[in-house]
Amino acid sequence: MDELMLMQWFKMVAIYSTVALSLFKIGVAFWWRPRRIEQHFFRQGIRGPPYRFFIGNVKELVTMMMKASSQPMPFSHNILPRVLSFYHHWKKIYGSTFLVWFGPKVRLTVSDPDLIREIFTSKSDVFEKSEQHPLVKQLEGDGLLSLKGEKWAHHRRIMTPTFYMENLKMLVPVVANSVTAMLDKWEGMLSETGEVEIEVSEWYQNLTEDVITRAAFGMSYRDGKAIFRLQAKQMVLAAEAFQKVFIPGYSFLPTKRNLYSWKLDKEIRKLLVKLIESRKRKEGGGASGSAGDEYSKDILGLMIQASEGCTDITMEDIVEECKGFFFAGKHSTSNLLTWTTILLAMHPHWQTLAREELSRVCGSRDVPTKDDLVKLKTLTMIVNESLRLYPPVIAMIRRARADAELGGYAVPRGTEILIPVIAVHHDQAIWGSDVNEFNPGRFADGVARVAKQPGALIPFGLGVRTCIGQNLAVLQAKLSLSMMIRRFSFRLSPSYRHAPTVLMLLYPQHGAPIIFDRLIDQPAQRDQGS
Numbered sequence: 001m002d003e004l005m006l007m008q009w010f011k012m013v014a015i016y017s018t019v020a021l022s023l024f025k026i027g028v029a030f031w032w033r034p035r036r037i038e039q040h041f042f043r044q045g046i047r048g049p050p051y052r053f054f055i056g057n058v059k060e061l062v063t064m065m066m067k068a069s070s071q072p073m074p075f076s077h078n079i080l081p082r083v084l085s086f087y088h089h090w091k092k093i094y095g096s097t098f099l100v101w102f103g104p105k106v107r108l109t110v111s112d113p114d115l116i117r118e119i120f121t122s123k124s125d126v127f128e129k130s131e132q133h134p135l136v137k138q139l140e141g142d143g144l145l146s147l148k149g150e151k152w153a154h155h156r157r158i159m160t161p162t163f164y165m166e167n168l169k170m171l172v173p174v175v176a177n178s179v180t181a182m183l184d185k186w187e188g189m190l191s192e193t194g195e196v197e198i199e200v201s202e203w204y205q206n207l208t209e210d211v212i213t214r215a216a217f218g219m220s221y222r223d224g225k226a227i228f229r230l231q232a233k234q235m236v237l238a239a240e241a242f243q244k245v246f247i248p249g250y251s252f253l254p255t256k257r258n259l260y261s262w263k264l265d266k267e268i269r270k271l272l273v274k275l276i277e278s279r280k281r282k283e284g285g286g287a288s289g290s291a292g293d294e295y296s297k298d299i300l301g302l303m304i305q306a307s308e309g310c311t312d313i314t315m316e317d318i319v320e321e322c323k324g325f326f327f328a329g330k331h332s333t334s335n336l337l338t339w340t341t342i343l344l345a346m347h348p349h350w351q352t353l354a355r356e357e358l359s360r361v362c363g364s365r366d367v368p369t370k371d372d373l374v375k376l377k378t379l380t381m382i383v384n385e386s387l388r389l390y391p392p393v394i395a396m397i398r399r400a401r402a403d404a405e406l407g408g409y410a411v412p413r414g415t416e417i418l419i420p421v422i423a424v425h426h427d428q429a430i431w432g433s434d435v436n437e438f439n440p441g442r443f444a445d446g447v448a449r450v451a452k453q454p455g456a457l458i459p460f461g462l463g464v465r466t467c468i469g470q471n472l473a474v475l476q477a478k479l480s481l482s483m484m485i486r487r488f489s490f491r492l493s494p495s496y497r498h499a500p501t502v503l504m505l506l507y508p509q510h511g512a513p514i515i516f517d518r519l520i521d522q523p524a525q526r527d528q529g530s
């Protein structure tokens, strides 16, 4: 009997100790540590909204963001208060470098271009990519976008040749075919008066899906389509997760949402493995590259070749890279195209200037050649101004992997740095009093002349982790816009409501309905007439 009591007593002590230890750990993680970090930064003159137990500033932050995006805004490009309302609000109180708490996770906002350059270049080994939310990681894949260290460097080396300009230039006919098919369909939809209203963002998504599947994977559009549909569903889940406090380990629980996201991931994986294996068979069968040998250095081809030469590139690695390229290749480029079309519809004068330049450079050619594209300075200025005012990626995050010094501040290990790209792009101190105006002319003497500090215009990031797809995105945007501008003039539909919103990337909340008018004097017609 005594022995039994003793056993029970030990059991009780064990339970109480476990509970006490857990409470202690919770206290340290959710109370003591945040307070200590707050004090550390306060002593250096950095303040911020006060940390609240467990939730940090998430409640105020989500409320502010929801309120700001609840109504459309006037046709103004001063979009910072709407799309990054918490930053805009707290910057006025605490200055541009402040602390903000995403649950118990601290982020230090940094918008000084000199410090941004330091983070991305000379101190890029200390300020590494931060760990993504599990749902975002599932969507983007565990490839280039999130890998670190030697494995990232190895993958980047393998895939870089895909994006050499000589290889990209071979894509001009591929992209042009897709754009022609899209514009022909629009033309078929014209009313008797010669105009049609198009919701361009959906069309651009299909276009960029088409281009990335063909260009990067040598696959047909239909093969890639199913993957894009599944990723769109994952994107909704990931966007919802951003509005909640992140609880480590939660993603492993079999909740309804997690079960659904696992199912989506499994289906994507299955489709990708099938595609990769069929491509491997083709490569093994003597084909030197992707389907049709048109583009032998595509991502999939290079990854497969690399996996055959060494054991450290596995099928799993290829699947993860494919996920990332499907995601990154589609959304950001279609957003760039959508915002640029909206801007040109709002500012028709720049359509005219771009059209005149196209006539000068391309003459009677309907589709610009790769050499023409380089000469289209006005179009380049327009694209740069669009990326400045409406950058698809509005913020980037880094994490200090060791104690570090930044601009005279001591930043403890584990601190995350939030770089509000959109705030930098809308900073009057950098861009001048017309900062919120659409003025591509500011780039007339090149980007460097205007944004004197390299960290001032960063739509594609900076330093070693800069966007690998930058040249492909710009090539695709310039080619699509130039072909569209030559065929149509366009204006905003009366149903357009200006509501830039963030769902991982910056997009128009109520779509982008645009009215297109067919131009009478088109190059193709001039050719026929001559």
Ligand code: HEM
Binding pocket: 144, 145, 146, 156, 212, 216, 324, 325, 328, 329, 330, 332, 333, 336, 391, 392, 393, 396, 397, 458, 459, 460, 461, 462, 464, 465, 466, 467, 468, 469, 470, 472, 473
């Ligand atoms: C307008 C279009 C695009 C924009 C604005 C954009 C933006 C960015 C930004 C800001 C980064 C850096 C993120 C960071 O440092 O945290 C990045 C990285 C990346 N982007 Fe893009 N991107 C675009 C198009 C593309 C395309 C078309 C592809 C693929 C074909 C692509 C693939 C990637 C990859 C793989 C990375 C990770 C690179 C690395 O860390 O080595 N992006 N992109």
